[in-house]
Amino acid sequence: MGLRDQVVVVTGASGGIGRATAEAFARKGCAVVLAARREEALEAAAEECARHRRARTLVVPTDTTDAGAVEELARRAVREFGRIDVWVNNAAVNAFGRFEDVPLEDFRKVLDVNVMGYVHGARAALRVMREQGAGTLINISSIVGVVAQPYSHPYSMSKHAVRGLGSSLRQQLRVEGLKDIHVCTVLPATIDTPHFQQAANYTGRKVVAMPPVYSPERVARAVVDLVRHPRREVVVGAAGRALVRQARMAPGLAERSMARQTDSSHLSHDEEAPATHGTLHVPAPGAGAVHGGWHGRRRTAIRRTAVAAALAGAAATAGRRMTRGARAA
Template identity: 65%
Template sequence: MRVRDAVVVVTGASSGIGRAAALEFAGKGASVVVAARRPEALRELVRECEAAGGRALAVPTDVADAHQVNNLARLAAERFGRIDVWVNAAAVSVFAPFEEIPLDDFRRVLDVNVMGCVHGARAALRYLRDQGRGVLVNVSSVVGAVPQPYTAPYGMSKFAVRALGVSLRQELRLAKARGVRVCTVLPATIDTPFFAHAANYTERRAVAMPPVYSPERVARAIVGLVRVPRREVVVGPVGRVLLLQAKFWPGLTEKLTAFQVDRSHLSRQQDADPTHGNLHEPAPGTGEVHGGWHGGRRTAVRRVATGALVLTGAALAVARGRR
């Protein structure tokens, strides 16, 4: 599908991957409908999208509310005449041991991350199926294949998003709706405000676990799926290595992931107060793409981490072959 002149709806567009995707589409000449809970962030994003060369419309939306998502789809179609692409990028998270996560927060993560994708997919597919063509992109995570400690609801939600994509592809195939494509994106650690916005009850700051990749990299992958749809795309070499390790050595991958998350995904000191983050109220401000996790050593850290994972996999393969 041509990206230029396409009509694209992006949820979770106030910051991070969603905002980067909206700007990437606008820069390619698409008409972009941006949705999130922060009106001021959306207004600023509309200005940025128009400056990049696209047309844009802001629709404040809480994706956990099906009526608001249906209204988002209706307004997009009324303004631009159709919907060609829908990107479900809205997501929230909480850091805490499983038994210490408030149940209201647990449910909220699932409502936004899972039901938000359900609401978006149902709203989008009405238009895409009627047209006989279009692309639905769901943003999952590498955590949707390799879960980690202290973020149980987030991991559950990203597994569910991945499963939703598989189920929808099967149903569309059975319905012979071959012009409608469903794609899932699984990013590794991305430099966004996500970690600062998350609820947190660990008393330790959430830190982007290296290696950290740019949100623009994910945005380019999403735009690429519109041009050439694929079932699933992992963004970030370390993500691909992790999925491979989890497939062949699941037990060892669980142990290594638990150690790595405890060591580098949370600060070493107890230096953070408990917070609901942006679960129930949106973060203040006009929004941003990046989270400030890229330091001067990012390339070196990325190479070291990638090399360590590859060497671990190779060593495991050799050890297995000697058994």
């Protein structure tokens, strides 16, 4: 079965990575089931997906903290399209603040959405995939699932849990001999989405995207590639890959680096911010958006241009040295 024939469920599809991922699959001609709390934003996302040839969409407003609602999401996907080939657990929220300052109700909400929401999604997806004998479950974690951050305690905990969930599920499927059901984990670096504006914030400082910032489309491409070529874990963003390598070789140094960078560039030193629950308990109104205004795509292009220029310069220098050496010989 080709990629364009696949049925894909995406949670958190109203904006950011989820919305970019839904459109990436629609572009390939997949049937896409879009789930999130905000129906208006889901309808807008579905319209964007439907512009692509062969794409079919289904909007299912869903609170992923409700296990029954997630099971209903799976049932509706199967009723509409006959199966579920790919399930992307992506819906996530965040709360920033000193550990003692984040209200416990907000702490619990982050863990409920980011951990139990993924548990509910995995159970619903694997039930269908076991019956089919095949499928791919993709969990969106984060590089903070490898190196935690200060001021983001519940989010860091949740993303570590998502990695653990993926690992334990892969092991269980292996023990049971289910080789055609894959569980993959994606660890993005900082991504240009509305995530940071929508987070709960008790730091007193405005939350900004910690550079370098990458585009959500880059994550979406990684997700699509995992369906073609399943892998255990994939890090998105060169800075993320460098941090993960550092964490393996020198975990203490990685923690100190993350602490400094978070305090210096993830929280503004110029703009204050009032305490807010963000969109933890009530979803944001409106049609939603893929990008957060942090210019991830433009910055990625600038970095690539700079790297290409540096490589070209190095090649030119090497060429001149070789020429001089040949003349001297």
